[in-house]
Amino acid sequence: MSQDHSAPLSTEASGLVRARRQVGEFEVTVCTDGTYRLDGGAMFGVVPKPLWEKRAPADELNRILLGLNTVVVRTGKQTVVIETGVGNKQSAKMREIHCSQELLPRSLAAAGVRVEEVDVVINTHLHFDHCGWNTTLQADGSVTPTFPNARYFAHRGEVEHGRLQLDRDKVSYLAPNYEPLIASGQMTLLDAESIRKSPGICPGIAVEVFPGHTAQLMAVHIESKAAGGAAEHACYISDLIPTTAHLDPTWVMGYDLDPVETIAQRKRFYERAIPEGWLVLFTHDHEVPLAQIGVNDKGRPVVI
Numbered sequence: 001m002s003q004d005h006s007a008p009l010s011t012e013a014s015g016l017v018r019a020r021r022q023v024g025e026f027e028v029t030v031c032t033d034g035t036y037r038l039d040g041g042a043m044f045g046v047v048p049k050p051l052w053e054k055r056a057p058a059d060e061l062n063r064i065l066l067g068l069n070t071v072v073v074r075t076g077k078q079t080v081v082i083e084t085g086v087g088n089k090q091s092a093k094m095r096e097i098h099c100s101q102e103l104l105p106r107s108l109a110a111a112g113v114r115v116e117e118v119d120v121v122i123n124t125h126l127h128f129d130h131c132g133w134n135t136t137l138q139a140d141g142s143v144t145p146t147f148p149n150a151r152y153f154a155h156r157g158e159v160e161h162g163r164l165q166l167d168r169d170k171v172s173y174l175a176p177n178y179e180p181l182i183a184s185g186q187m188t189l190l191d192a193e194s195i196r197k198s199p200g201i202c203p204g205i206a207v208e209v210f211p212g213h214t215a216q217l218m219a220v221h222i223e224s225k226a227a228g229g230a231a232e233h234a235c236y237i238s239d240l241i242p243t244t245a246h247l248d249p250t251w252v253m254g255y256d257l258d259p260v261e262t263i264a265q266r267k268r269f270y271e272r273a274i275p276e277g278w279l280v281l282f283t284h285d286h287e288v289p290l291a292q293i294g295v296n297d298k299g300r301p302v303v304i
């Protein structure tokens with residue numbers, strides 16, 4: 001690849017393309033479905049507000065601004081999409097509550113990505129804000145795959161959990177985001193056994209389960225080696241660490257099904273991500289969608 005990907009895109013100014021980096025031979029672009037707002041207390045669990053609001057200011061309704069980052073990886077052979085935002089199937093009431101904007105189709109277009117060219121779509125889990133544009137609600141009321149030629153991947157445990165429609169989190173699992181793709185055979189469901197045997201989705205792209213937010217939350221590893229260079233590694237860590245304000249292992253979300261496990265899994269993640277200098281891709285950080293992580297003089301993980 002001879003293009004200079006360090007040059008800023010002209011469309012970045014419009015906010016539709018959040019970042020673009022080269023990882024080895026792969027081109028990694030952060031697109032966005034726009035921003036949305038969630039309760040700051042829910043986003044920071046037991047952390048007292050005077051502490052979290054220094055990192056994430058709250059509005060008059062106590063909500064903080066979050067991003068909805070979709071990552072597009074062009075490997076040279078495949079075009080891979082990680083996560084698909086909130087989508088256009090929200091009710092008017094939910095749209096108003098979240099102030100969501102349904103920008104992903106425009107963001108992909110601004111980044112030069114045609115939906116027809118996408119080969120692979122990976123959902124780290126099946127909460128509504130991670131798989132919304134898997135499918136598109138058409139004017140006639142039908143729901144169609146947004147990426148007609150893609151193979152979609154999600155974890156079978158997420159589908160099974162969503163189908164239970166538990167009181168705790170049924171609002172997060174919306175069947176039109178994944179059931180039509182399972183029914184048509186376009187979505188492949190992974191499980192512990194299939195991931196153990198073969199974590200690779202395609203060359204340079206692999207998944208790994210990091211439980212806590214949900215029992216089967218998957219991170220997506222991106223690894224590529226440029227000619228003559230060392231292997232470079234990026235990781236979409238999804239809701240294990242949703243924003244750079246959540247880097248402290250104990251700053252976990254009220255939404256997490258198992259917050260104690262989240263703390264343990266964040267530490268497990270840092271054990272490799274920090275010494276190996278991974279580029280970390282954040283799912284809900286609108287301003288800092290990607291960063292390298294280091295440790296400050298108090299031993300706390302920080303953006304470097």
Ligand SMILES: [Zn+2]
Pocket residue numbers: 127129130239283284
């Ligand atoms: Zn999320």
